[in-house]
Amino acid sequence: DARVTQTPRHKVTEMGQEVTMRCQPILGHNTVFWYRQTMMQGLELLAYFRNRAPLDDSGMPKDRFSAEMPDATLATLKIQPSEPRDSAVYFCASGLEPLVGRYISNQPQHFGDGTRLSIL
Amino acid sequence: GENVEQHPSTLSVQEGDSAVIKCTYSDSASNYFPWYKQELGKGPQLIIDIRSNVGEKKDQRIAVTLNKTAKHFSLHITETQPEDSAVYFCAASIKIQGAQKLVFGQGTRLTINP
Numbered sequence: 179d180a181r182v183t184q185t186p187r188h189k190v191t192e193m194g195q196e197v198t199m200r201c202q203p204i205l206g207h208n209t210v211f212w213y214r215q216t217m218m219q220g221l222e223l224l225a226y227f228r229n230r231a232p233l234d235d236s237g238m239p240k241d242r243f244s245a246e247m248p249d250a251t252l253a254t255l256k257i258q259p260s261e262p263r264d265s266a267v268y269f270c271a272s273g274l275e276p277l278v279g280r281y282i283s284n285q286p287q288h289f290g291d292g293t294r295l296s297i298l
Numbered sequence: 299g300e301n302v303e304q305h306p307s308t309l310s311v312q313e314g315d316s317a318v319i320k321c322t323y324s325d326s327a328s329n330y331f332p333w334y335k336q337e338l339g340k341g342p343q344l345i346i347d348i349r350s351n352v353g354e355k356k357d358q359r360i361a362v363t364l365n366k367t368a369k370h371f372s373l374h375i376t377e378t379q380p381e382d383s384a385v386y387f388c389a390a391s392i393k394i395q396g397a398q399k400l401v402f403g404q405g406t407r408l409t410i411n412p
């Protein structure tokens with residue numbers, strides 16, 4: 179089965195350090211989503227790309243977080259500088275949103291197994 | 299904006315019995331409702347989804363019902379097995395400026411007792 183691949187699976191680092199998380203979406207998918215999961219807030223959408231273009235990053239703290247898609251096979255989420263409150267599991271998901279007439283059709287999002295981030 | 303409420307937060311059932319998880323949403327424009335199962339250390343896995351033009355959908359032991367008027371949808375698992383133990387999330391899709399966004403419920407931790 180095709181899968182979304184995320185690296186690293188675990189990351190422990192000290193506050194102030196730069197953290198980079200990577201995601202390889204399913205081949206052929208044209209959308210990529212970054213989510214953060216915590217016990218208190220649940221699953222929160224951080225950023226959303228379609229055809230490598232950022233569509234929505236309103237859920238992301240702009241001062242320290244950045245998300246990019248250098249090419250169709252790689253999405254990155256960076257935190258600089260990291261803070262203890264950034265500790266969470268970060269998930270990447272990908273999907274295929276075809277155009278149906280003038281409209282984008284809702285399609286399933288397929289998740290990777292996440293990066294568990296701990297900022298000390 | 300869209301708000302999704304999920305109940306119960308925890309559910310424990312005997313193996314072989316049925317389990318029902320319910321969600322309500324606030325935005326009447328939502329038209330796509332997926333359900334995800336998340337096992338420990340794994341990402342959420344899509345198990346079933348339903349679109350707003352359908353009232354019910356079934357896949358083996360799993361079924362989902364949707365009541366658009368009342369703005370609620372439910373997941374039904376019959377003949378539960380120990381491997382059904384996991385956290386289940388409902389979600390509702392909204393379109394904002396041409397972008398599809400999923401808003402998730404808070405999750406239900408389902409435990410199947412042998």
